[in-house]
Amino acid sequence: MSDYLCHDFKTPRTDTSRRLPSSFRAIPVIFYVALVGSAYVMTMDYFNYKRALAQKNEASxxxxxxxEQRDALKTEKEGLESEASKADLVAQWMEGARNIQPIAVKIARSVQMETRITQVALERSEQVPANLALTIHLNGSKVATELSSIESALGQLLYQSYSPQQTKNGEAVEYHSTLVRRAE
Structure with a gap:
């Protein structure tokens, strides 16, 4: 027998393929590099995701x-606008208010000594502050001439009587009128 302990029982085969080229040795290296690269990209994506969540929370x-600041400013603006509208109404009220003292003086000077003024009331309406409601109570014998002299005196102050009404009780006369200021 032979001195060989091992015998090669392989038969030569012709149907097998050739060996792979040596450039294919780089495939496992490329695989591990791609594996490490994808792990790096996934790690960076995770950190970027966490940073984006923190930025989102900070932005919210x-x-x-x-x-909250916008709502506070909005309520403050509404308060200021309501105050401005109130101030505008007060300004309109004050603009409509004319000095009443010259009217009272003209009425007192236009009445003669025989006629007595028992009551004079000048009131302003809220709807039309420029108009005045005049109420006069007169006692005397020449009340009709006194009322015409009062109207002419008010005309000198650029006031015109609108819808005058008289109520006579003996010698006493109650006169109601709305005074409208004419444009100059």
Whole structure:
């Protein structure tokens, strides 16, 4: 027998393929490099995701603070606008208010000594502050001439009587009228 302990029982085969080229040795290296690269990209994506979540939370907190400030400013603006509208109404009221003292003086000077003025009332309406409601109570014998002299005296102050009404009780006369200021 032979001195060989091992015998090669393989038969030569012709149907097998050739060996792979040596450039294919780089495939496992490329696989591991791609595996490490994808792990790096996934790790960086995770950190970027966490950073984006933190930025989103910070932005939502800033948005909430901004909305609170906006609402506070809006309520303050509404308060200021209501105050401005009230001030505008007061300004219109004051603009419509003319000095009443010259009217009272003209009425007193236009009445003669025989006629007595028992009551004079000048009232302003809220709807039309420029108009005055005049109420006069007169006692005397020449009340009709006194009323015409009062109207002419008010005409000198650029006031015109609108819808005058007289109520006579003996020698006493109650006169109601609305005084409208004419444009100059």
């Amino acid at each position: 907190a800033r948005k909430k603070v901004s909305e």
